[in-house]
Amino acid sequence: MLVWMGPSVVLAQAKDVTGLSGTGGVSVTFFDAYRLKALSMGSLRERRGSCLARRTGDMAIRKKVLLFNPPPNPDIGPQLHLESLGLGYVAASVRRELGRTHAVTLWDCSLIDKSMAHVPEVLQAIAPDYVGLSLSAMNAGQGVALAAQVRKRHPRAKILIGGILASSLPAEELACYSPDAIIRGEGETLVPQALALLEDAAPGQVLELVQEQALDVDALAWPARDMLPWQLKMHAQASVAASRGCPYRCSFCSIPKAGPIRKWRPRDIDDVVDEMRFLYKTYNIAHFYFVDDNFILNSKPSFLRAERFAKLVRDKLPCIRFGFMCRSSAIDKRLINSLKSAGLAGVFLGIESFSQAVLDRYNKKETVEGHIRAIAVLNDLDITINPGFIFFDPWTSASEMRQTISVMKDIDFPSLQSINSKLTCYRGTAIEQQLEELEKPETRLGIRGYAVKEAQTAIIMEQCCDIFQNQLLSDPDYVEYQHCQYVLGSLQPFFLNTPQESLFVLHYAQCKTLWKAGDMAVLQRIDDYLRSASAPGASAGAVLDAHSRERWRKGNACAKLFFTLAQPHLVRAVAAGCAEEARLAVLAFNVPGGHLDMAGLLDQPGANGGSNDVTIAQALGYAWDAGSMGGYLRRLVRNNDVQALVALVESACLTFNFAVIEAVERCLEEAGIPAAESVVDSLGQARQLFRSSYPEFVLAQAQSSMSVASRVRTTRPMVNSCPAD
Numbered sequence: 001m002l003v004w005m006g007p008s009v010v011l012a013q014a015k016d017v018t019g020l021s022g023t024g025g026v027s028v029t030f031f032d033a034y035r036l037k038a039l040s041m042g043s044l045r046e047r048r049g050s051c052l053a054r055r056t057g058d059m060a061i062r063k064k065v066l067l068f069n070p071p072p073n074p075d076i077g078p079q080l081h082l083e084s085l086g087l088g089y090v091a092a093s094v095r096r097e098l099g100r101t102h103a104v105t106l107w108d109c110s111l112i113d114k115s116m117a118h119v120p121e122v123l124q125a126i127a128p129d130y131v132g133l134s135l136s137a138m139n140a141g142q143g144v145a146l147a148a149q150v151r152k153r154h155p156r157a158k159i160l161i162g163g164i165l166a167s168s169l170p171a172e173e174l175a176c177y178s179p180d181a182i183i184r185g186e187g188e189t190l191v192p193q194a195l196a197l198l199e200d201a202a203p204g205q206v207l208e209l210v211q212e213q214a215l216d217v218d219a220l221a222w223p224a225r226d227m228l229p230w231q232l233k234m235h236a237q238a239s240v241a242a243s244r245g246c247p248y249r250c251s252f253c254s255i256p257k258a259g260p261i262r263k264w265r266p267r268d269i270d271d272v273v274d275e276m277r278f279l280y281k282t283y284n285i286a287h288f289y290f291v292d293d294n295f296i297l298n299s300k301p302s303f304l305r306a307e308r309f310a311k312l313v314r315d316k317l318p319c320i321r322f323g324f325m326c327r328s329s330a331i332d333k334r335l336i337n338s339l340k341s342a343g344l345a346g347v348f349l350g351i352e353s354f355s356q357a358v359l360d361r362y363n364k365k366e367t368v369e370g371h372i373r374a375i376a377v378l379n380d381l382d383i384t385i386n387p388g389f390i391f392f393d394p395w396t397s398a399s400e401m402r403q404t405i406s407v408m409k410d411i412d413f414p415s416l417q418s419i420n421s422k423l424t425c426y427r428g429t430a431i432e433q434q435l436e437e438l439e440k441p442e443t444r445l446g447i448r449g450y451a452v453k454e455a456q457t458a459i460i461m462e463q464c465c466d467i468f469q470n471q472l473l474s475d476p477d478y479v480e481y482q483h484c485q486y487v488l489g490s491l492q493p494f495f496l497n498t499p500q501e502s503l504f505v506l507h508y509a510q511c512k513t514l515w516k517a518g519d520m521a522v523l524q525r526i527d528d529y530l531r532s533a534s535a536p537g538a539s540a541g542a543v544l545d546a547h548s549r550e551r552w553r554k555g556n557a558c559a560k561l562f563f564t565l566a567q568p569h570l571v572r573a574v575a576a577g578c579a580e581e582a583r584l585a586v587l588a589f590n591v592p593g594g595h596l597d598m599a600g601l602l603d604q605p606g607a608n609g610g611s612n613d614v615t616i617a618q619a620l621g622y623a624w625d626a627g628s629m630g631g632y633l634r635r636l637v638r639n640n641d642v643q644a645l646v647a648l649v650e651s652a653c654l655t656f657n658f659a660v661i662e663a664v665e666r667c668l669e670e671a672g673i674p675a676a677e678s679v680v681d682s683l684g685q686a687r688q689l690f691r692s693s694y695p696e697f698v699l700a701q702a703q704s705s706m707s708v709a710s711r712v713r714t715t716r717p718m719v720n721s722c723p724a725d
Contacts, residue, residue, distance in 0.1 A: 066130070243293075323348070491566060689701075
């Protein structure tokens with residue numbers, strides 16, 4: 001099910017897409033301790049209409065809606081920094097349908113307030129009438145804490161909960177959030193209806209809205225992008241939803257219900273590209289990630305749609321890069337090559353296993369041979385593969401593990417990292433029903449615990465935990481290997497479709513060959529144990545000493561050599577390339593720990609005197625380093641480069657980077673040169689912004705983003721460019 005306010009990233013089994021809205025049908029129920037009655041759609045429309053009429057009569061007072069995305073639970077590992085498209089779509093829908101009577105504010109804790117330290121101040125500043133919580137198993141615990149703060153500080157506020165968790169669990173288990181309304185399904189229609197109905201709900205009643213009909217994805221406003229600048233500060237790409245739904249029924253999938261909303265519903269592809277162009281022009285976005293469960297399906301209509309997408313991007317956005325998710329069965333070499341020419345750099349494949357028995361257990365409807373073929377196609381085209389994998393589950397056997405390791409040894413695949421994976425059994429999934437015969441360990445919100453059935457598998461799991469959590473994470477060569485691999489993957493898009501692509505591919509292949517040789521020693525140790533059913537003689541540490549560390553070290557040296565070779569190419573692309581090329585290439589210098597010398601970029605005469613200074617300034621606001629950029633800033637002041645100075649100040653204001661403002665003011669004072677009026681005005685506005693508290697600053701910037709978006713597009717009746725499958 002596509003659900004309101006769900007997380008916008010799909011990782012491994014956490015199959016979730018953003019919640020969208022439209023004109024779908026809903027059923028509504030009220031219940032205290034138990035369900036009392038169902039309201040008809042006619043009754044719902046009457047209630048909603050009367051509420052709206054009553055409120056529009058008094059335009060002096062607007063209801064305040066505060067939408068929260070709680071941060072991940074403390075035990076959750078590193079996450080991609082992506083804004084919540086689900087919250088963005090719901091905010092856009094409420095603003096479009098109820099904008100005259102309701103004001104909507106977004107606060108994405110995962111991006112701007114991980115400790116939730118600013119939540120009390122935000123609640124005080126907004127004084128919300130309604131609070132929405134976007135809930136999944138990944139943030140369920142933090143959501144409980146956030147709901148408790150709302151009840152303590154604003155007891156009169158009505159709490160609405162949505163997301164996969166709210167769509168999966170029974171109302172009794174959601175009582176810990178003290179909800180006034182539970183949104184089960186896509187939220188763009190359900191949330192405005194809930195806001196209207198809550199006006200008349202009696203105290204203590206819980207309103208439940210359940211989606212029964214799929215929404216028209218082409219009837220939606222683009223999502224609100226209030227939080228996008230904060231994502232760009234950490235990860236310079238924007239997420240986009242080009243379709244909804246998944247026609248498959250994988251047993252581990254966290255989207256619990258079948259029905260019409262599971263059907264694949266593609267957006268009009270011309271409108272998708274228009275949204276990308278808006279983000280490109282407004283936020284300087286050159287990297288996009290599609291959060292669709294399936295960007296393409298293995299069908300002719302889907303292939304034709306993807307071909308049109310590639311053509312539109314080549315014509316309208318020639319210097320962008322993007323990635324998406326799909327199944328192995330959808331990997332077609334001709335189509336992927338066409339998409340690569342438009343900027344495709346990476347594909348997330350839900351591989352799960354190289355044992356056919358495991359794939360059948362998960363109801364994947366795919367084959368090991370199909371996985372191997374898809375991986376070969378992507379490797380041949382030098383497209384980065386990000387695999388979803390599940391090495392351990394309650395029923396994993398030694399033979400299944402041996403089958404998977406055997407395939408891993410023979411293909412170019414991130415094998416060692418994939419072994420460090422275990423099934424997460426989400427509540428409401430088909431696979432949860434299969435756990436009845438097994439032991440039932442402690443269960444937490446949204447996740448079912450389980451015990452491993454086979455003793456040998458349990459021992460291997462313990463050994464893998466020791467290897468990955470104790471041995472590898474404390475090994476400096478392995479840690480550096482992981483970092484270098486991340487940086488190479490992050491730099492790959494900047495060399496795609498350029499004359500230097502072959503240079504990148506050569507070095508990346510050499511690095512991967514050396515790294516894999518080190519990985520194979522660890523895999524072989526696990527395989528030896530599986531075959532002999534007795535503990536291997538050498539310890540994991542001894543294996544690393546004898547076989548792995550030296551190979552990882554050589555791979556790291558090869559990667560660092562490439563970083564040195566990459567620097568001048570990327571500098572030239574920024575300094576002398578066209579504006580579109582510069583916008584893409586400058587992002588390489590913002591890769592965390594990317595081994596690229598920002599000072600080297602700024603020392604180039606072309607960069608400092610060329611036409612791309614504004615592009616550089618826009619990027620520097622996100623990654624300001626006073627030590628390396630002081631000389632560059634002094635040159636801008638000396639040359640009176642007004643446009644670049646204003647761009648630098650405005651970029652810094654997007655993400656609370658006050659160091660930039662101070663540096664510009666200091667440099668102007670030291671130079672003793674009168675600043676242009678536009679520079680003075682920008683600095684004055686920045687000073688005024690920075691006098692406010694951090695939450696006030698964030699909210700003010702969000703209002704600015706909302707104003708830009710509302711001027712571009714408010715409604716859009718469109719028709720699909722191809723039929724849904």
